[in-house]
Amino acid sequence: MEILSVENLTKKYGKKVVLCNVSIKVSKGEIVGLVGPNGAGKTTFIKCITGLLRPEEGSIKLFGYDLFQNYGRVIKDIGLLLEPAFYDYLTALENLKILMIASNNYNLKKIQEVMEFVGLWEVRNKYVTTFSFGMKQRLGLAQALMSDPQFLILDEPTIGLDPIGVNELKEKLVYLSKNKGVSILFSSHQLPHVEEICDKVILLREGVVLYDGVPKEAVKQKEYYIILSNKKFDKNTFEHEIMNNYLDLRDNVLIVRKQEILNNILKKLYDQNIDILDIDIKKAGLLELFYIEGQ
Numbered sequence: 541m542e543i544l545s546v547e548n549l550t551k552k553y554g555k556k557v558v559l560c561n562v563s564i565k566v567s568k569g570e571i572v573g574l575v576g577p578n579g580a581g582k583t584t585f586i587k588c589i590t591g592l593l594r595p596e597e598g599s600i601k602l603f604g605y606d607l608f609q610n611y612g613r614v615i616k617d618i619g620l621l622l623e624p625a626f627y628d629y630l631t632a633l634e635n636l637k638i639l640m641i642a643s644n645n646y647n648l649k650k651i652q653e654v655m656e657f658v659g660l661w662e663v664r665n666k667y668v669t670t671f672s673f674g675m676k677q678r679l680g681l682a683q684a685l686m687s688d689p690q691f692l693i694l695d696e697p698t699i700g701l702d703p704i705g706v707n708e709l710k711e712k713l714v715y716l717s718k719n720k721g722v723s724i725l726f727s728s729h730q731l732p733h734v735e736e737i738c739d740k741v742i743l744l745r746e747g748v749v750l751y752d753g754v755p756k757e758a759v760k761q762k763e764y765y766i767i768l769s770n771k772k773f774d775k776n777t778f779e780h781e782i783m784n785n786y787l788d789l790r791d792n793v794l795i796v797r798k799q800e801i802l803n804n805i806l807k808k809l810y811d812q813n814i815d816i817l818d819i820d821i822k823k824a825g826l827l828e829l830f831y832i833e834g835q
Contacts, residue, residue, distance in 0.1 A: 541568040542604070543691050543723040544589060549598035551584055551747075558584045559595070559747040566691070566725055571717050573734035573755070574727040576744035582727040583622070585744070586695050590620055602691065619689030621697055624680030628669035632660055632679055635668060639683055654682040657712065673700035681709075692716065694726035698733060706730075710737050745788070765796040766820040767805070777808055 544566040551559040559581045566572050574582050587593040589600055591611055600607040602614040626635045636651045655661040658678040668676065677700050684692060692713075698706050714737050716722040728734055734741050735755045743751035769792045778789060781801060788795040796802050809816060 542566070543568055543570075543602065544725070545599075545601040546589060547599045549585070549588060549595050549600065551581075551588055551593060551595045557747055559588070562598070562744075562747070562749055564742055564749070564752065566723050568690075568723055569717050569721045570739045571713060571724045571737055572726075573738040573741045574725060574744065575729070575731065575734055575741060576727075577729075579746070580744040581747040582744055583695055584747075586620075586622060586693055586725075586727065590618060590622075590693060591615060592622075616687060617690040619684035619687060619692045621677070621680045621684045621692075621694040623695070624676050624683070626668045626676065626679060629667065631665050631667055632671070633664040635679070636683060636686065640686055643687070645687070650686060650688075651682075654685045657685065658682045659708065674702065674705055677701060678705075681712075690722060692722050692724045692726075694724070696728060697726055698728060698730055706733065713737060750788070763799070764822050765799070765802055766818075766822055767794040767796065767809070767816060768792060768818040768820070769794075769809070770815050770817055773814070774812075777812065778805070781805070 542565055544564065546562060546564045549559055549562040549564075550557065562581075562585065564572075564585075574585065576582055584593065588595050589602070589607070591607055594608065603617065605614050607614060626632075627638070630638070632655070633651065636655070637646070637648075640646050640651060652661060655664055658681050660675065660678050660682060663671075663675070668679070671679065677697060681694070681697065684694070697709060701709060710733060713724055713726070717724055738755055740753065741751065741755045742749060772791050773789050773794055775789055778794075788797075794805065796805055806816075
């Protein structure tokens with residue numbers, strides 16, 4: 541069963557295209573990792589699929605229903621962790637009580653259950669102002685779980701967590717997926733975490749999906765050709781290759797994924813009198829290469 545189905549999603553801020561023809565699917569009980577550097581469009585995508593932003597083009601379906609035509613119906617089954625914000629002058633418990641009262645579904649037993657699940661029940665009476673960022677992330681996760689969501693969406697949930705906290709979070713996400721059937725989409729910069737627990741990984745760069753598939757294929761070692769110039773490359777020159785995912789362009793760096801087109805790329809550079817400073821062959825997985833060359 542498809543929990544999320546996004547087709548040809550395009551979002552702009554003014555004239556700037558932030559997401560371009562993005563199509564993504566998430567199935568029931570699936571853990572999907574959304575990766576990419578800052579500015580790739582991860583948070584914008586999350587805001588679109590939760591109705592916080594309206595895209596210019598494309599369709600978004602949740603649980604088989606159009607998001608914007610059935611917003612009240614579908615949003616109640618979503619748990620969202622996105623820039624958690626709480627009242628610092630209230631305790632953790634008081635914050636969750638207020639949020640649950642606002643949802644017209646007050647249940648103290650449920651609050652205790654989610655706070656125990658994220659490891660905050662023992663500090664429930666401490667003021668949020670004394671919490672570290674990592675503890676606020678845990679509280680945000682507790683908030684996201686209060687409605688027993690079918691679909692959990694987390695934006696950078698490991699930020700601020702120590703290694704023990706990260707491992708505990710990964711265990712909890714796997715538990716929710718495998719034991720409760722909760723579908724999970726989370727964004728992350730931490731590639732090992734994505735590789736370890738995700739059923740699928742989606743790689744975004746500049747609003748475009750570069751990869752959508754199983755992690756083991758994304759980390760498989762392959763040969764890539766790195767071409768370095770002394771000036772920025774023109775995207776228009778390599779429009780066909782970029783559209784077909786044959787290469788990636790980053791300022792003055794070209795990453796060629798297919799050996800067969802290398803000679804053609806070099807000819808284009810020669811015809812445009814572009815100086816080549818270096819050509820290197822690197823063996824790496826797609827995700828590893830992306831972060832090594834793209835950060």
